[in-house]
Amino acid sequence: MNNAAREKLQLPEGHSQLLLHSCCAPCSGEVMEALITSEIPFSIFFYNPNIHPVKEYLIRKEENIRFAEKHNIPFIDCDYDTDNWFERAKGMEEEPERGIRCTMCFDMRFERTALYAAENGFSLISSSLGISRWKNMKQINDCGHRAAQHYDGIQYWDYNWRKNGGSSRMIEISKREEFYQQEYCGCVYSLRDTNRWRKSQGRDRIKLGVKFYSNAMED
Ligand code: SF4
8 A cells, every 4th residue: 555645634524434435446445545544434335226237236346345345344235226226317318428317326326325324323425436537526526515415414525536646546556456447437328328439449349347457457
């Protein structure tokens, strides 16, 4: 762990622990190590009913469990309620990434995170979602704040996990841990759109479950 390059994090005033929504191991690896290094108590909350198909969902979840167990971090495995996700996505099937379907998707995941926090004694929530450069951080933070506002005493921590080398450490950790490397955001529509793009580039369709980060990889 490259602790020397990390700043010691402090939770916002008045909070003693964090409920961290995690989308996957590669994104949460750096966030988790930053929290561990800073001696901040936290639990992982895995709620991602957007991920399709179930094979991909289970691979991403198992990678996250493996890393949480390695560090003795509590892992809360929440519902895979895909029916609700598809119901909420109706009419947004053709929306581009970072559009309103993604706002719905972030809202849904943060709403469940905030609900769990309110019912289980957490006063602070955050997410690994924002560390990816592919994501719109403002869009994610707006969703996080919106979800937290539903509950008295729940705050969303909009810490920028990308800064001070967070983005590059995210890749370093993924390679070191040889995490599974997903090749699309998660939902069936992002899988479709990524495959369309790959076809336009003369590339093969995505093969699930075959690509892993490695120190020997080129990209
Ligand atoms: S592209 Fe990603 S963030 Fe957007 S709806 Fe699909 S899974 Fe959710």
